[in-house]
Amino acid sequence: MDWQQYSCHGCGLCCRDFTVQLREEDLKKLEAQQWESILGEEVVVHFRGRPYLKRRDDGSCIFLKEDGLCRIHADHGFAEKPIACQVFPFNLAPGAKQIRVGVNFLCRSVQENRGAGLQTHRGDLRRFAAELPELNVASDEASLARGIDTASEREGQALLSVIDEWLVREDVSFSTRLDGLAWIAQSLGEARLAEVRGSRFEELVGLLGSALPGELDLLPIKAPTRRQSALLRQAAFTRTEDPMIGDGGSRRGRVRTTLSQLKRSRSVRRGRGLTPMLSSALPSGVRFQAIEGVGPFSESPESAAMDELCLRWIRATLHGSRAWGSAHYGWSIVDGLQALVLNVACAGWIARLCSAAESRPVAGLEDVRTAIGRVDRHSGRAPWLGNPVELVRLRYLRLDDGLRRVLQANW
DSSP states (O other): OOEEOOOOOOOOHHHHHOOOOHHHHHHHHHHTTTTTHHHHSEEEEEETEOOOEEETTTOOOOOOOSSBBBBBHHHOOGGSSSSHHHHHTTEEEEEESSEEEEOOTTSSHHHHTTEEEEEGGGGHHHHHHHOOOOGOOOOOOOBBSSSSSBOOHHHHHHHHHHHHHHOOOSSSSHHHHHHHHHHHHHHHHHHOGGGTHHHHHHHHHHHHTTTTTHHHSSOOOOOHHHHHHHHHHHHHHHHHHHOOSSSSGGGHHHHHHHHHHHHHHHHHTTTTOOOOOOOTTTTSSHHHHHHTTOOOOOOTTHHHHHHHHHHHHHHHHHHHTTTTBTEEEEEEEEHHHHHHHHHHHHHHHHHHHHHTTTTTTSSOOOHHHHHHHHHHHHHOOOOOOOOOOHHHHHHHTTTTGHHHHHHHOOO
């Protein structure tokens, strides 16, 4: 991915946003560094039987300094931090032949495409692989679709090439390119792929790519139905839900947390009145009607930068093998591709939420950065996004051009 750069610029966003689970090796390092004696307090907390770095009342890591840098890093060096802190913003997953490496777009430096080329991080990535033994266990390639055998390397590459060539076309608008992506994802979901394998699959995806954009003109879509819009809002809720370490570890706390989630989820599904709390990083108390009234992204003065960021996010997800397989709950290529389309639609809705909260008529680049960061923060990491409920939601949205509808309505 020579079009994507990253170097840490010490913004501290990840240190304020992530809960860091610790390994045995991390605990040994922290003990040897004698932080409890230095800080006069515990630096590790346990939640549901697992150790985590302690967080302050404002949610930030106990080791985050006022200048946005890590105290462990400053005093002992990069390699002495917990391994989870070292790895971010890279997403690592085992593959059949080699480790899959992607980048997380919660990171502001990744979003802004600032720093060195990703190839300059190879040394650290090799060291991470050596310290994370689960990455060195070969993982099967993703299946082509549910109930179908593993996709061959040629099949996966053929699909990726067709999609990538379509996404980078400059002779059609970005909204049209997104619509084409959704159309390909839906078309593959409707195809009998068990009967179309090998060279026949390569011919199929080539045909789909060659049909764009003309086919979209022949298949105009309407606004989403009420149910499709409700499913989109629920999908956005699940992608921003941010459980925190706290009294949710007790039985009483778990019940209270679950009831709160159900209540807020129901409110988001109805889409009436004011939005509930989705995440501490997002505004609440915004009228749903105001969100629907935010204008098209193409009317924003920052539309070109917004489109570039979204395009880079989609391409990095695909090229970094984060859309399916071991990096995405073991999902098939078709399911993962459809989930990616839904992720983009959710990011669009969240950006509109941020814009409506400030009474702006159209979203801006900062709204899109916030939205993409929130969605990608959980992608492949949140267990609830890999459960059967998500697959059922995708199956429904695949009907009646649902994915195309919700994407076009929200981006």
